[in-house]
Amino acid sequence: MEKITVGILTISDRCSRKESIDESGANLVRLINSGIVKNGVVVERDLVPDEKEEIKKKLLHWCDNLNLNLILTVGGTGIAPRDVTPEVTAPLLDKKIPGISNLIFKKSSEITPLAALSRGISGIRGKSLIVNLPGSKKASEECLTSICSVISHAVDLICDIKENVDTLHKSMNKKQSKVEVITEDMRVRRSPYACLKVYEAQKIIFDVVNKLKREKIVNLENSLDYVIAKNVLAVDHLPPFDASIKDGYAIISNDKTTPKTLLGSCAAGNMPDEKIIPGCCVSVNTGAPIPENCDAVGFDFKKNDLLMPAGTYLGSSAIGLLAAAGIMSVTVYDKPTLAVMSTGDEIVNPNEALKPGKVRDSNRLTLISMLKEEGFKAEDMGIVKDEPDSLFSSLTKAFEISDVVVTTGSMSMGDRDYLKEVLKVDFDAEIFFGAVFMKPGKPTAFALLNFQNKPKLWFGLPGNPASAVVTTHLFLLPALKNMSGNKRVLPPRVDAYLTFDIELIERPHYHRGILSYENGKFEISTTGNQSSSRVGSCLDANCLIEIPHGKGVVSSGTKVSTLIIGKHF
Numbered sequence: 001m002e003k004i005t006v007g008i009l010t011i012s013d014r015c016s017r018k019e020s021i022d023e024s025g026a027n028l029v030r031l032i033n034s035g036i037v038k039n040g041v042v043v044e045r046d047l048v049p050d051e052k053e054e055i056k057k058k059l060l061h062w063c064d065n066l067n068l069n070l071i072l073t074v075g076g077t078g079i080a081p082r083d084v085t086p087e088v089t090a091p092l093l094d095k096k097i098p099g100i101s102n103l104i105f106k107k108s109s110e111i112t113p114l115a116a117l118s119r120g121i122s123g124i125r126g127k128s129l130i131v132n133l134p135g136s137k138k139a140s141e142e143c144l145t146s147i148c149s150v151i152s153h154a155v156d157l158i159c160d161i162k163e164n165v166d167t168l169h170k171s172m173n174k175k176q177s178k179v180e181v182i183t184e185d186m187r188v189r190r191s192p193y194a195c196l197k198v199y200e201a202q203k204i205i206f207d208v209v210n211k212l213k214r215e216k217i218v219n220l221e222n223s224l225d226y227v228i229a230k231n232v233l234a235v236d237h238l239p240p241f242d243a244s245i246k247d248g249y250a251i252i253s254n255d256k257t258t259p260k261t262l263l264g265s266c267a268a269g270n271m272p273d274e275k276i277i278p279g280c281c282v283s284v285n286t287g288a289p290i291p292e293n294c295d296a297v298g299f300d301f302k303k304n305d306l307l308m309p310a311g312t313y314l315g316s317s318a319i320g321l322l323a324a325a326g327i328m329s330v331t332v333y334d335k336p337t338l339a340v341m342s343t344g345d346e347i348v349n350p351n352e353a354l355k356p357g358k359v360r361d362s363n364r365l366t367l368i369s370m371l372k373e374e375g376f377k378a379e380d381m382g383i384v385k386d387e388p389d390s391l392f393s394s395l396t397k398a399f400e401i402s403d404v405v406v407t408t409g410s411m412s413m414g415d416r417d418y419l420k421e422v423l424k425v426d427f428d429a430e431i432f433f434g435a436v437f438m439k440p441g442k443p444t445a446f447a448l449l450n451f452q453n454k455p456k457l458w459f460g461l462p463g464n465p466a467s468a469v470v471t472t473h474l475f476l477l478p479a480l481k482n483m484s485g486n487k488r489v490l491p492p493r494v495d496a497y498l499t500f501d502i503e504l505i506e507r508p509h510y511h512r513g514i515l516s517y518e519n520g521k522f523e524i525s526t527t528g529n530q531s532s533s534r535v536g537s538c539l540d541a542n543c544l545i546e547i548p549h550g551k552g553v554v555s556s557g558t559k560v561s562t563l564i565i566g567k568h569f
Contacts, residue, residue: 007044075135093123107146177388193434227485333485409463411443440532496522
């Protein structure tokens with residue numbers, strides 16, 4: 001099938017009455033057009049109230065007359081009195097597909113227990129697949145993401161496209177990756193990658209990601225934590241009329257006459273009846289218009305003034321200024337989407353009982369939480385075995401739904417570390433570096449590839465917990481902030497004084513520490529044992545102490561360069 005025709009039907013009383021903007025429907029159009037559903041193209045989009053007959057009429061037209069391949073309804077799946085989408089959909093279906101609804105529920109319930117209150121159903125009418133999605137922008141995106149990988153095959157089955165069905169079934173029964181499994185004695189134990197300095201690796205990353213910035217338009221109420229991509233000009237004067245900023249008396253500025261005659265008063269919200277003349281004044285309240293002839297009136301800004309330049313971070317104060325200026329939408333740098341997975345045969349999920357030789361995976365939750373703290377959303381892709389086919393399959397799914405894929409583990413030269421080989425051979429990735437002269441984090445890698453005609457990034461982080469955290473601060477987060485338009489992307493640097501001794505080693509060392517301001521200067525204490533495998537070495541850490549390589553000891557009291565990390569300094 002060349003194209004999967006998609007219709008998006010938003011069901012909402014408030015949107016129908018124009019009391020609210022249909023952000024969910026617009027977001028689904030964006031997702032479909034970005035390729036989240038293979039070969040999907042939106043050909044119909046409409047908006048109806050929570051009225052059974054209107055919903056039914058639209059669904060029947062799209063199924064029976066337009067023969068759309070996929071119909072996504074948005075909204076009306078809850079338990080409120082006006083939520084009727086499942087009741088309208090159910091009798092129209094020739095076959096129900098509970099598995100799709102179960103996939104949606106499984107994903108949603110992992111995010112919020114409120115998913116239990118959603119009643120959306122899925123099924124087939126004629127040659128059309130109908131899926132009920134919840135109404136919120138966030139929930140509808142999460143639900144579509146959870147089923148996007150099965151939609152194309154479902155449409156092939158519904159439309160009886162045997163060639164596509166047979167091709168998929170054959171591919172499922174044969175080796176997917178071109179990388180051959182090799183025995184331990186065949187493995188080359190020396191890394192082919194030059195060991196770069198940290199600043200060299202960062203420069204390579206920034207050179208690549210600088211070309212990958214995207215822009216989008218967001219409503220002002222959804223603009224928090226974005227960065228403006230285009231200059232914003234004032235559309236009106238502020239204030240829009242001559243106004244007083246405090247209670248007082250309005251006069252002509254060079255009128256030296258005393259005493260003055262009070263002509264009247266003006267309160268906020270009213271226009272003055274009086275015109276100021278020499279020897280007179282008018283009482284004005286804060287926010288009230290100033291009478292004519294007052295000649296020392298200032299302003300915040302004028303129409304067409306540069307209100308905010310590109311690169312401005314949209315915090316609460318910036319949003320307040322835009323609201324005061326009547327700017328209700330802005331062009332911002334889009335944030336990249338991410339997928340995070342852990343690799344390794346030895347790791348299990350945190351909720352599983354440990355068997356001999358197994359360890360619990362802490363990296364995924366740690367990294368996803370770090371990304372969330374910095375305003376980035378990441379999909380949890382689970383644990384992937386160190387085996388070419390498994391890596392190929394999981395990476396394919398990850399690249400389908402994200403701009404940036406982050407993996408931890410499989411970065412050494414062991415006989416079971418196939419990750420970089422799969423990326424090179426199966427995805428034609430350009431791996432820019434695979435080793436950095438630092439501790440912890442030496443095996444860190446970075447690559448760019450083209451997937452379904454779109455650029456994708458890969459960050460390969462070491463599997464040791466402390467290594468993954470340190471390299472996230474030094475490489476991953478700066479890259480994401482750069483792509484999001486931020487001006488300051490690297491951790492801020494301060495000089496501080498050690499309160500303990502540090503032994504020098506053969507590589508530059510990023511010692512996890514606790515920075516405080518004591519006795520008129522910055523001082524640093526240690527988080528303890530700095531083994532890269534020790535999860536606790538990052539606990540309470542709010543800085544990375546940059547220790548050069550060499551021999552000897554850096555003594556307590558020495559001034560050292562320190563990078564501030566996290567949000568708790």
